[in-house]
Amino acid sequence: MQQLLIPTDFSENAWNALKYGLELFKKTECTIHLLHVNSIPPYSGAGTSVQAAGENFKDILLKESKISLQELLVRIEKLPANDRHTFVPIALYDYFVDTVKRESETKKIDLIIMGTKGASGLKRATIGSNTGDVIVKVKCPLLAVPEDAAFSPPGEIAFVTDFHIGYDPKVLDTLINMAVLHNSIIRVLYISKKGEELCDEQVKNKDFLDD
Structure with a gap:
């Protein structure tokens, strides 16, 4: 059974990458881990009251993410049925690349599938910052799906x-x-x-x- 990890930010670009992956492996039995990461901001609060507010903020983000993942599963159900695919929604609050690396190792992921929209700067204009970081820092095969790519x-x-x-x-x-x-x-x-x-x-x- 193939273990696929598909990070999503619930954008149309991420949806397109998801659909591409489902088509590519439609004849294969797969467990598809749908991962949404609420990234930790590049600063930390100081003081008990700020920390408590931060924890509450984290809980709110995770609750919203879990709702969005369930909505994503409903959207997937409207695609042609495929009993070879099992979906596992995952919502986490952490650093994005660290999370992808950890999840790919602990779940023994065979392939990561990501969209490529979201580039910032000319250097990464062809793949996007998150996808580029995962390629460089995560030792797992990755399929980068260009924006608006149609499967064939x-x-x-x-x-x-x-x-x-x-x-x-x-x-x-x-x-x-x-x-x-x-x-x-x-x-x-x-x-x-x-x-x-x-x-x-x-x-x-x-x-x-x-x-």
């Missing part, structure tokens, strides 16, 4: 590499499983400079991918 079965998948990275077999298994589901072709793409030859490390990693 992946006929061909491009695996772009410079052969300098030795890949974790779990990451490759996730990719292979996705390809098998849709009879997709995986094409490993390496682009070299003119006259450049592979070093010993690159040859080793290339042979690993061939295997």
Whole structure:
């Protein structure tokens, strides 16, 4: 059974990423963890009264999040029924990336699915700040779904590499499983400079991918 983690902020972009994931794995038995994180503000209150107010604020946020998650489940129920999918709503109050990392480890997540809207600044304009942070800091395969992307079965998948990275077999298994589901072709793409030859490390990693 696949364990999927889909963070949501209840935006249409997050909804689109969720629908994309459901279509991608519609033939697979999955437990889908729907995670909403109420991020801790970058400051802490001082004093008992402020702390008490903060705790009350946390309770209010979590209550609202749980309601929104139930509304999301109702929206999901309006999609074509799929008895292969089980949904687990999760509402937490914590730092976003830390939470995603912890949940992916404790629940043995096979794949994280996130939308890419929400970029701040040119550097992250293609993926968004939260998605970019998760890619960098969380050791779990992640599928980034571009804003307004419409699902179509992946006929061909491009695996772009410079052969300098030795890949974790779990990451490759996730990719292979996705390809098998849709009879997709995986094409490993390496682009070299003119006259450049592979070093010993690159040859080793290339042979690993061939295997």
